[in-house]
Amino acid sequence: MSPRRRPTLRDIALSLDLSVNTVSRALADKDAVSPETRERVKGEAERLGYVPNTMARSLVLRNAMTLGLVITNPSNPFFARLISAIEERGRERGYSLMLVVTEDSAENERRAAEELMRWGVDGVLAIPVQHGAEHWRRLRKSGTPVVLLNRHLPELDADVVGVDYYAGARAATEHVLDSGARELYLVEEDLDISPVSERIRGFQETLAARGIGAPDGAVVRVDAPEGVPVSAPFDPGAAYAIGADLARRAGRGAVVLAGNDYHALGLYRAFTERGLRVGVDIGVVGHGDHPFSAYLDPALTTVRLPAPDVGRAGVDRLLERVRSGAVDTEPIHTLLAPELVVRASAGPLRRGER
Template sequence: MTLKTIAESLGVSVKTVSRALAGKDSVGEELRSRIRAEAERLGYVPNSMARSLVSGAAMTLGMVITHPANPFYALLISAVEERCRANGYSLLLMVTEEDLETEREAAEALLRWGVDGAVVIPVQEGAEHWQRLRDSGVPIVLVNRGLDGFECDFVGVDHERGAHEAVSHLIDTGASAVYLLEEDVPFSSAADRRAGFHRALAERGLPVHDGTVMLVPPSVRGRRVQPWEPGAAYECAQQLVSGIEPGAAVLTGSDYFALGLYRALSERGIDVPGQVTVIGHGDLPFAAYLQPALASVRPPADDIGARAADLLFERIQGSTAPASNIYLAPELRIRASAGGDD
């Protein structure tokens, strides 16, 4: 079915049909309703390629993420895709698996596809390829991780605030010492969590000593980095819990790390939360169903995805405002592992 088919069926011009389906004011409401009803009856689907040729826009956003298995990124994708649908755009998704060369290839592919804008979670090992994409006229919004020396819109989680709030809660509810089980990666998100952890300890006068912060090495399979491995966290946690004192608390950089910690504590006969309290990060779907239910720092993934897409559409529509740097606060979900009721 084409615009001409609808026009012939109703005895109107192709231009009138086109204006009506595009929502132009030059077509009366009664005629617009008739045209839309006929288009639906005939099963008309707009030709997005033809529309792109007319408008000079691809009507497509690119989105580059690092790990499709990360539930946080899954929520981001859904939020961005929802905004795309509302604006008549399609979403082209690419995955880098934390590999710089794959990320460069993704940037080149977005340039070849001629996308109108890109939402990017960068590997954080270089910005030249993203600069080249932006220099071609494609606006970029970075999500969750910044890039040094690359000035563009950014929307992310206030990881420093989330860790600070979690540690403050643990201390305020009686923890005599607090440990951090964090991923050993050069990403700003992990660095911000460490900063919040240290700030909370300093404010309340708790010491930092060897073993206070334990870094979980990511697993590497070929060129792919696999973070958030419960097994790797379990190995680190075994060392941590061997000398942990009753009344201590542990903050983990991921709920997956909390799984490994739970096993290490259980094998030592250490009760959670009776002897050690625990808070994770991510508030993944399984957190509330562990025994005891895991307290966790919940990132506002939906809001971040929506804000990132909205910023991108503003740039596509011609906004020349200074680059935004937006940090959204996470929510601390207190459950039984940190003294909560559930």
């Protein structure tokens, strides 16, 4: 059986003995068509199951009313909230969203850029892999503006809208120091991406500014499990072994800052299994404020990230570029402030060596 042919404007016109031009104007609610004819045309379009061909319309108008979103890992809760905010803001402005997932692969990202160029989207929001920028340059050269989200790409002079991870790390570190802790550790992903490097910089520079020396191995990197893509969902188990080691060598009253709340989960289990009470004997601070964070025992002190605000601001910036046609003007970097959410997991702590 051959597939059912999609109804066209011509089918409606033939059925009603009208011209294609009249049918088109009626469906577009143009004044040149009487209300009676407009009602007949819309009724017949509904009967036939007619749906406007958006791609054909975009070729005529040279405006696809579609935004591309290139993302590394939709299972990351931050990115999931980001996607929702982008889709909602785009819909408010009359735009559809074309989502492409790269799994943090440079080759997948190159193909994504080429695919979006072929589809002729109006603009692209991208969380870059951070390895290579030539495909983004080609996309911009074709007249398609690109706005980077949440990660910097020094090789590309493009707008960036993201989170101020440096400020978030400083706020968390300062809070812990203000509570009296002097032995601090930072557990971070072993990824060469700007959010990680900015959190490490914020942690280290805050300690230095307070004149506090970091213990040996203060920054501990979490390796991704072998054979698992770096874009896979965060695994609490990846931080569990690190927590077991820190439970042996950290003094009573030490605090461990985690680069995400899932790693904080792994630390909780490692510490409690070894007889350490989180929030009493050892402190933990997370990053992300995922829904489970407030329900841990004790509730997790963490850094709340403004994912919806980043998504909305990214769409607004991109559409400013689309409207102005200014693809290569001076880039604008906008970093939105995170919020430290203080709960019970980081103190008050008893100090002193075990």
